[in-house]
Every structure is written in C-alpha cells, then in structure tokens.
Amino acid sequence: MILGEETGKRFYQNEFSNCHGYLRLVNYTPPQDVEKQEELVEGLGMHTDMSCITIVYQDSVGGLQMRSKEGKWIDINPGDDLLVVNIGDLMQAWSNGRLRSSEHRVVLRKLVNRVSLGFFLCFEDEKVILAPQEILGEGNCRRYKSFKCSEYLKFRQSNEVGKFERIGYTVKDFAGLTLPEHDDP
Ligand SMILES: O=C(O)CCC(=O)C(=O)O
Numbered sequence: 001m002i003l004g005e006e007t008g009k010r011f012y013q014n015e016f017s018n019c020h021g022y023l024r025l026v027n028y029t030p031p032q033d034v035e036k037q038e039e040l041v042e043g044l045g046m047h048t049d050m051s052c053i054t055i056v057y058q059d060s061v062g063g064l065q066m067r068s069k070e071g072k073w074i075d076i077n078p079g080d081d082l083l084v085v086n087i088g089d090l091m092q093a094w095s096n097g098r099l100r101s102s103e104h105r106v107v108l109r110k111l112v113n114r115v116s117l118g119f120f121l122c123f124e125d126e127k128v129i130l131a132p133q134e135i136l137g138e139g140n141c142r143r144y145k146s147f148k149c150s151e152y153l154k155f156r157q158s159n160e161v162g163k164f165e166r167i168g169y170t171v172k173d174f175a176g177l178t179l180p181e182h183d184d185p
C-alpha cells in the first residue's frame with residue numbers, strides 16, 4: 001500500500017477507531033428507451049464518495065465506471081466474487097492527497113433493473129481531519145487545511161442539489177490549499 005505496510009496498525013487506534021459504516025442498497029430502474037438515447041444514460045452521475053473507503057458489490061448487469069487520471073472512463077466489470085474498493089474524499093484529505101478519491105459513475109445500458117450494495121466507512125462527524133506529520137513526510141507541503149468532517153458533509157449536501165452530475169464539489173474545492181506552482185502535481 002502507498003502509505004506503507006505499518007501505517008494501518010500505527011494509526012488505527014488514534015485516527016480510525018471511531019469510524020462508522022453504513023450500507024446503501026440502490027435499485028436502478030432501467031432507462032425508458034435505451035436504444036433511442038443518443039446520450040449515455042447515467043444512473044448515477046460522476047461523483048466522488050464522501051467516505052474514507054467504500055466497498056461496492058454490483059450485480060451482473062454491470063455499469064460501474066471509474067475515471068482514470070487522464071479522464072478516460074473505464075468499465076469495472078462485475079463478478080460474483082468481486083468487490084470494488086474505492087478511496088473516498090476523507091481519505092484523500094487525511095493522506096494529504098497521496099491516496100486519490102476515485103471519480104466514478106454508473107451507466108445504464110440494458111433494459112433491466114440493476115442493484116448494487118455499497119458499504120461506506122466514514123470518520124465520525126466531529127473528527128477534525130488533518131494529515132498526520134508522518135503521512136505528510138518531511139519537507140512536503142500540506143495540501144489540505146484541517147476541517148471538521150461534518151462541515152464537509154454539509155458543504156456537499158448543500159452543493160449537490162440538482163448538480164449531482166457536476167464535479168467541482170470535491171474535498172479539494174472545500175479544503176484544498178493553493179500551493180506554489182511547482183508543487184501542484
Ligand atoms: O451502484 C454502484 O455500482 C456504485 C454506487 C455508488 O457509487 C455510490 O452509491 O456512491
């Protein structure tokens with residue numbers, strides 16, 4: 001793992017022991033007339049998850065796509081024994097951007113119902129997120145200011161109404177610090 005093998009053990013007690021998780025079961029009804037649609041039908045528009053990590057099971061219909069760093073959509077094919085593990089926004093900020101919150105979406109290509117089950121592991125609402133010095137590494141700039149978890153959730157909820165398909169409401173928009181130009185990857 002990018003952060004090092006021992007990281008989990010070292011930080012679990014102080015940072016992650018009060019995390020909570022929730023499950024979301026989503027039933028996507030089929031698009032009306034998928035053949036006639038010129039545009040791709042999005043069951044769930046591009047977004048990042050507001051979690052530390054998310055574990056997703058999708059049924060055999062498929063449709064989950066991840067966006068690569070270059071902006072290319074990649075199909076994540078389903079499989080009976082496959083779970084998808086996503087990094088979420090809270091982990092991106094906590095890791096000072098060393099772990100990237102994945103941009104993903106769900107496209108509907110078939111005229112059948114689709115079901116997915118997601119498990120979202122999140123920091124407690126009151127937690128103030130700030131990358132520990134050890135994660136930051138010596139000489140590296142801090143890329144995120146500290147913020148209370150619940151404040152970010154509120155920011156996302158108020159900005160997402162009617163604009164779910166738009167990116168621009170990420171943790172970087174909320175808490176990202178402007179770095180000297182040569183430092184911004
Ligand atoms: O339905 C899926 O496969 C993914 C769902 C998802 O991304 C979400 O609920 O945040």
Ligand SMILES: [Fe+2]
Nearest residue numbers: 047048049104
């Ligand atoms: Fe998601």
